[in-house]
Amino acid sequence: MYTVKRVLMVRGILLLETTAFPFRHFSAPPCLRSPKRNSPYSSVDSERYSSLVKSVMSTRVSSQTPETLHAEDEHIYGPVIKAQTDARIKPRTPKTIHPFLNCEEAGGTEDAESGLPVQIALNRGQGRSSVPSVTRILQQTLSQEQIFYLERWKRRMILELGEEGFRQHSQNLFRQGKRFHSALEEILTSSSSEKDKTISETAEYPADVQGYMESVSHILKDVNAVRAIESTVQHETLNYLGVVDCVARYKGVLCVIDWKTSERAKPFLSNTYDNPIQVAAYAGALNNDVNYKYQVDSGLIVVAYKDGSPAHAHQLSSELMLDFWKTWLLRLEEFTEQRSIQASSASLEN
DNA sequence: GGATCCTTCTTCTTCTTC
Numbered sequence: 001m002y003t004v005k006r007v008l009m010v011r012g013i014l015l016l017e018t019t020a021f022p023f024r025h026f027s028a029p030p031c032l033r034s035p036k037r038n039s040p041y042s043s044v045d046s047e048r049y050s051s052l053v054k055s056v057m058s059t060r061v062s063s064q065t066p067e068t069l070h071a072e073d074e075h076i077y078g079p080v081i082k083a084q085t086d087a088r089i090k091p092r093t094p095k096t097i098h099p100f101l102n103c104e105e106a107g108g109t110e111d112a113e114s115g116l117p118v119q120i121a122l123n124r125g126q127g128r129s130s131v132p133s134v135t136r137i138l139q140q141t142l143s144q145e146q147i148f149y150l151e152r153w154k155r156r157m158i159l160e161l162g163e164e165g166f167r168q169h170s171q172n173l174f175r176q177g178k179r180f181h182s183a184l185e186e187i188l189t190s191s192s193s194e195k196d197k198t199i200s201e202t203a204e205y206p207a208d209v210q211g212y213m214e215s216v217s218h219i220l221k222d223v224n225a226v227r228a229i230e231s232t233v234q235h236e237t238l239n240y241l242g243v244v245d246c247v248a249r250y251k252g253v254l255c256v257i258d259w260k261t262s263e264r265a266k267p268f269l270s271n272t273y274d275n276p277i278q279v280a281a282y283a284g285a286l287n288n289d290v291n292y293k294y295q296v297d298s299g300l301i302v303v304a305y306k307d308g309s310p311a312h313a314h315q316l317s318s319e320l321m322l323d324f325w326k327t328w329l330l331r332l333e334e335f336t337e338q339r340s341i342q343a344s345s346a347s348l349e350n
Numbered sequence: 351g352g353a354t355c356c357t358t359c360t361t362c363t364t365c366t367t368c
Binding site for chain 2: 149241263
C-alpha cells in the first residue's frame with residue numbers, strides 16, 4: 001500500500017503525493033466536486049472571492065492556454081518525471097547491439113585456471129587518459145528518478161547528521177568497502193595458489209571487516225579457480241574501461257563477481273540498482289580485451305553485511321547478463337551523446 | 351612528490367493495527 005503524503009486540489013484535479021511517487025494525478029471524485037455536499041469550502045466568504053471563483057470555474061472564457069498551464073505546472077511541480085511503466089510499455093533498445101561475447105576467443109581452458117590470478121593495474125598513462133570508466137558512465141547517466149531519490153536521501157541524512165556528520169558517514173562507508181575488498185583480495189590471491197583450495201575461515205581481520213567476512217564465508221566456500229582479482233579491463237571497440245573485482249568459478253560457473261557492502265538488506269536483485277549493469281559492462285569489456293584469453297558470460301553480485309548475517313548472492317545467468325548488456329549499451333550511448341553535446345558547445349564557446 | 355583516476359557507498363513505503 002502507498003501512503004498519501006500531500007493532497008493538492010488544482011483545477012478540479014486531485015494531486016496526490018504518495019510515498020512511492022512524488023505526484024500522481026487523479027480526477028476529483030464527485031463527492032469532492034459536487035457543491036451540494038457539505039464541503040470545507042462552504043465556510044469561504046463567497047462574495048469576497050466571487051470574481052476569482054468565476055474566473056476559475058468558467059470554462060468558456062479562460063486566459064490560460066496549454067502553454068501557460070504547462071509553464072505553471074513546471075513552476076509548481078518541476079519537470080515531469082516519466083513513470084516507469086512507460087519504459088516497460090515501450091522498451092528502448094540500443095542503436096547498435098555490440099556483441100557481448102567475442103566469437104574469436106574460444107571458451108576458457110583448464111590450463112588458465114591453475115596459475116595465480118591476473119591483476120592488471122590501472123595505468124592511465126598509456127593513451128587511456130580519455131577513456132571513460134564504467135563508474136563514471138553509470139553515474140553520469142542516472143535516471144531522473146534515481147537522482148530524485150538519491151538527493152532526497154542525502155537531504156534527509158544531512159538533516160539527521162549535519163553536513164559534517166554526513167561527510168564522515170559517507171567516508172566511513174567507503175573506507176569499510178575498501179577494507180572489505182582488500183581482505184577479499186588477500187584471501188583470494190593466497191588461496192588460489194593451490195587449485196580449488198577451500199578458503200580459510202579462521203583468519204583474523206580488522207574489526208570493521210570481520211563481520212563482512214563472516215557474512216560472505218558461506219559464499220566463499222563455493223568460489224574457486226580465481227582467474228583475476230582487482231584487474232583492469234578495457235573494451236577495445238567500445239572504448240571504456242573498468243576494474244573488475246574478481247573473476248572466478250562460483251558453484252562451477254565462471255563469473256564476474258562484484259563484492260558489495262550494504263547497511264540495508266538486499267535480498268532481491270532489484271535491490272542492487274545499477275550493480276548488474278556494472279557487472280555486465282565489466283564482463284563485456286573482459287570478453288573484448290586481448291589481455292584475457294577466455295570468455296565470461298555469467299555474473300555474481302554478493303551483498304555482505306556488517307553484523308555477519310549471511311550475505312545475499314545474486315547470480316546473473318547468461319540470459320540476464322545479455323539483458324543487462326543491452327541496458328549498458330543504452331547508458332553508454334547516452335553518455336557518448338552527452339559528451340558530444342558538451343564538446344560541440346565547448347567548441348562554439350572558443 | 352603531487353594530482354588524477356577507479357573504486358569504495360547512497361535510492362525504490364512507512365506507519366498502524368491485528
